[in-house]
Amino acid sequence: MARSMCWHCQSEVTGEYLCGQCVKVQPLSKELDYFACFKLGRLLNIDAQELERTYYELSRTFHPDFYSTKDESEKTISLGNSAFLNSAYRTLKDPIQRVEYLIRLEAGAVKDIRSNPPADLFEEILELQEDMETFRGLSSEKDSTERAELRQKLQRERGHLEERQEEMEKALLTKYHEWDQLQNQHADPSKAREQKDLVLRSMQEILSNRTYICNMANELLETTG
Amino acid sequence: MSRIVGIDLGTTNSLIAYMDKGAPRVIPNPDGVTKIPSIVGMTDNGLIVGDPAKAHLTRDPSRTIYSVKRFMGRGLADVSEELKYFPYSLHEKNGVIRIEVGGKTYSPPQVSAMILKELKRRAEEFLKEDISKAVITVPAYFNDSQRQATKDAGMIAGLEVLRIINEPTAASLAYGLQKKTQGIIAIYDLGGGTFDISILKLKDGIFEVLATNGDTHLGGDDFDQRLLDVFVEEIAEQHAVKIQEHPDLMQAVRLAAERAKVRLSDERETTVVVELPNGKYEKTLTREIVESLVVELVERTLAPCQAALKDAGLRADQIDEVVLVGGSTRMPLVRSKVENLFGKKPHSELNPDEVVALGAAVQADILGGHNKEILLLDVTPLSLGIETMGGVMSALIRRNTTIPTSAKEMFTTYVDGQTSVDIHILQGERELVKDNRSLARFQLKMPPLPAGVPRVEVTFLIDANGILHVTARDIRTSEAQSVQVKPSHGLTDDEVEGMIRDSFQFAEEDINTRQVIEARTEANAIIVATDKALSRASALISDKEKAEIQRVIQQLGETQKGEDHRVIRAGIAEVEKETHHLAEVLMDATLKEALESKKVSEFVK
Incomplete structure (x- = not known):
């Protein structure tokens, strides 16, 4: 994953979500999609147990409860990352929402709502x-x-x-x-x-x-x- | 990092807890009582809170506020049905209920702040340190306005509210911590004024809420009301007294109803006696009678339970454990209904009154960075949306979505050169705007361009407290826009600031009241003790001395009714002076007695 500089200490971010130098949490990349967030390929068959395990693990990394004593910037990043993670989990957990999301990613198509019966x-x-x-x-x-x-x-x-x-x-x-x-x-x-x-x-x-x-x-x- | 306390700000009782070497503990008063009645009384000398205010309820009902939680974040129309039951006068300003007491006007957060301050004081006395940070619990089904009002109350009380946490989830933390449970649990929480049901998955230290539902207007208070209605009617028939016209009697009858209800959880039959101006009202109640009066209310909790199960995608038999929380779950009828619904015996090992405060202390510990094992993932109880064409609500965030969560919506213009768009934020599950809760409105600024060209993206973010934050950004320029959200049923920032200033003034009045109460308690203790001493030692002192002592204690009995603590203190000093000799005489006599009995016992040996 291409990584940028740490927002705080300006060193290159080597860790995945935390800066290797100052251990501050990094904002998730704007290009990151839900599958990548869970370190998954764009596949439709997902192991629910595994998905939950990763979700819990990432929640422990991002949840605002663990940033309560940190400064405002870190709190804001944790809040944003956590909100993104929760949306990602909700979408990938449900097989229908999952495929709708994939179609949007792959074909850029908006959900078309039909007015005529099949x-x-x-x-x-x-x-x-x-x-x-x-x-x-x-x-x-x-x-x-x-x-x-x-x-x-x-x-x-x-x-x-x-x-x-x-x-x-x-x-x-x-x-x-x-x-x-x-x-x-x-x-x-x-x-x-x-x-x-x-x-x-x-x-x-x-x-x-x-x-x-x-x-x-x-x-x-x-x-x- | 200073200590963070956990507070259960309840409809009928409030508690405060802290973490003591890894275990949550509720802070008691010097008498060992942990519950503080959520009642505030305004006396001529200022505020009284808790038990003294409860005593005040029958003496001066129009200046005693109870169940204020029912008014938090609400407008007058929301409580119109129960207005007739409240002895104080209510009106509305800017969508917020105001309570008029003794010529002054208070908002519900101000009154709640008075209770919070009392809890804060108790904790400070007990822990011998300043308390400035807290986690406060709210019913899971509280909407955004009610949560915000609770946060405001904390600020007015001088507390930084680090987290608003849902009561059933707080209970699950305390329960899970103690029982080391894994699996799916249901928390059934029936308190004084609200009902919540939450379904959670407990796994490896993660407490994930799957669904929550409830009724913020259903609780033990309503049970009391059913009983009260029967009493009021019978008193009118048998004694020709219209209780409605006597607020003090009304409160006495209400308290009698509450006590009878509580007794009938352990006993099968009880007798209620109420003193009336023209005699006594007596009524024998059986558990069956009370159950028949409230069964409809208890059954009203079942539909939210089923809705929560459905949203969690579970059947009742898939719930591993059911936990009871809230004083009203002591009622055998409630227990049997819950047992029937879930097909298993509910747990109630933890004190249902204390478990929420204990859980709040656990959450405070997590926020303080002392506990990295446990993480709570909670949900928003109600769908959040905006008003669209034709008065229809368009949902942006669905109920039972894990928080924090956000949704983005793009807005544009319909007319060339249009410079603003009005946005109305709602919360609720119904289709039409009018059937949902209006949360807030704001105006989005648009660049003056041809219709449809401007693109402003609005982000609706619900934080971990379940409170909404709105931000906006112009997509074309990438510039952020500040959004001034006007709450429909909430205090503005300026109002909250004003109330914080006012609270300092109340604080001075509080100190005076407290001193009066303390002096009075001491005076009464001395009167009782002196009376006792006089009866024991009447043969040991002269009649003249006896008469003099009787005179000063009688005098103190009168002075202690006054509102100046210095006068009461002077009275106490006088009694102490006059009884000095009596005390000596008694001491000698006691010593002599002790010596004599010793001689006797030695002799026996």
Whole structure:
């Protein structure tokens, strides 16, 4: 890791996070990404135990509790580093946030939120939306049998959507392996880039479908109570 | 590095603790009592705090402030429902509640500062050194305004608050330290005025909070209120006395309700007696009756427990240990509800009143650099966001995010030449702005450029205290912009400074009050002792002398009611003078007795 001068004693920083000369904590580099912060490559399969171990170790290095008696500059650095570390851990710990972050890093793409349902679910979703409309229209006192039946149907639909969501997450996991394999191969760089972009795009597609389904399931839950 | 103390600033009681050779200890008063009632009384001669103020509650309720923690960081609208129960008058200024007592106005942090000063004084007397640094605990579910108000209180009391720490997490530190526990624990903390549930993972010295939830308006006070309502109604029926019109009686009935509730944690039945102007109100209560009155309140704690479990991604059976904190968890009903929810018997080996203060002392030790083994990773209890179009809140930092944490948001303009953007910061879980808590507002300055060109990045940082800091930076020029945040329910820096100055004035009044109280206590002790001596020695002194002694102690009995400690001291000196001979006579008699009994015992040998 390319290192700069210590903000305090101006000597070259040889240690990883602390200056070798004056032992002051150093601000994390602005270029550092979450994976690098945890000394990980940009891989999607992460050992949760190992991640937690590193997180605890780095927390012991950066947490403001250990800088309470230090001067203001060190306190500020510890606060900033600690906030960054916590965001990094939260993002990498969750498989969905992890892949979203990777796509942002690799493709620079912002999360695209789709307004149309996934093609294979188009008709099902359309019917679902109509049913929800009808359900909302029925007052809770009258039409109790019709309402109860419709509610049951909507709840069944929600179960179905959740199954779909699980399938998508499984599909996503296979893509994680594809990605990691490509990352570990030392093939022709331009060809590898092409393949990687393909995997990134398909992961992004699955992600946005998944988001759509999640929102739909939540809306169903809110409607039926 | 001077010593840092740990303070539990509670709704009903407060405690102060320190680290004694690696073990946390609560500091007692000379009588060995560790709890100080969080009650402040204003007398003609100034302030009284704690037990003397509790006694003041029934004598002069309109000038005695209790449960002030309920008002911290809040506006009048937040407490409108319970206003009728409080004997003092409240109003609001700049979004902050003000308490009017004896013609003076106090903010809740000022009143809390009076309690903090009393704790500080106790610690200074006990440790024989100046105390200027503290860790203060707050309910985990306290929002930013309530935390800031607590920090303000510390400043007004002359304390540097090194950390605001959550009560259940503090308890986990004390508990974990003693039990050397590893695994997932749930801390169920039901105090006088607030309820918290926190779920933590304890591993290799790291105390990681996974989720927290709670209700900052639910506690033992509310249980008392349910009982009080029954008493008030029955007294109206049976004695035709409207308690609401007699604040002193109201407080007497309230204290009776509290005592009955406490007794029924150990006993199955108890009788409440309240003296009324036209007779006695008597009521026999069973544990079942009280439980039926409060069961709905106890059950209200269960939904936050389930929400916390869900946020932690855990099922109830995955919790290894459940720990009870807070005086209200002494109630058998609370214990059985908790046991039912988690499917295991909760722990309560540590004193539920003291464990929070002990944990605060452990955290103080960590901050002082004396303990590098333990690290607490806490979370923010509520989502933080800003107001967007259509009165909707857009969340920037989700609840249960580990702190410190930060979020950045880019702002631009909608109109050519627009020079500022108003930003409204909120805390809460609801979709609409109006259903969430307004924290603060500020105005972001924009360079006068065509619409959409300016780019100002705002960083919202929640520090390890759970308190928000806002900074802004113009992306085009990289220049930092100072942000003047105006709190919705908080004191401004100027106000806090003014209150710090005022507190010096109160300090002088305090000294006078303390001297009066001490003189009075001494006077009463002398009266009792002299009475006793007189009855023992009546045959040994002349009637004239006896009459003279009786006269001076009667006189002292009158003077000690006054508010001038010098007059009381003079009275004490007079009694001492008049009883000098009596003391000698008694001493001789005692000696003689001792000698005689010795002779007898020798004879027996």
